[in-house]
Amino acid sequence: QVQLVESGGGLVQAGGSLRLSCAASGRIFSSYVMGWFRQAPGKEREFVAAISWSAGKPYYADSVKGRFLISRDNAKNTVYLQMNSLKPEDTAVYYCAADQIFQYVDYASWKYKYWGQGTQVTVSS
Numbered sequence: 001q002v003q004l005v006e007s008g009g010g011l012v013q014a015g016g017s018l019r020l021s022c023a024a025s026g027r028i029f030s031s032y033v034m035g036w037f038r039q040a041p042g043k044e045r046e047f048v049a050a051i052s053w054s055a056g057k058p059y060y061a062d063s064v065k066g067r068f069l070i071s072r073d074n075a076k077n078t079v080y081l082q083m084n085s086l087k088p089e090d091t092a093v094y095y096c097a098a099d100q101i102f103q104y105v106d107y108a109s110w111k112y113k114y115w116g117q118g119t120q121v122t123v124s125s
Helices: none
Strands: 003-007 010-013 018-025 032-039 046-052 058-060 068-073 078-083 092-100 119-124
Touching (some): 003 092, 018 092, 018 119, 032 068, 046 068, 046 078, 058 068
Parallel strands (some): 010 119
Antiparallel strands (some): 032 046, 032 092, 046 058, 068 078, 092 119
């Protein structure tokens, strides 16, 4: 059983930065993958980034590649999303997700088992 709690959202001007955190309660095993999704008003939920817990290999959506950085702290059971060069189109509720995955899959389309409540990110022009 895993519970996820996001934090770090807020209001920022275009070009600014924010760092989101997702703290997991419960044991995280080496087979876990943790990621970030976002959902803007009137749009479907969109994959942002994911990271494998053991190797720490990151995966990014093309829309954020080069601007966002995902990382994890195994000792703290926490995954981070550093967001730089923010744009108004990045405005959304950002959700943390996690699941046990024992083989290679498409981390963007995988149906994750555990989800956080979300944190609002608003980027002004």
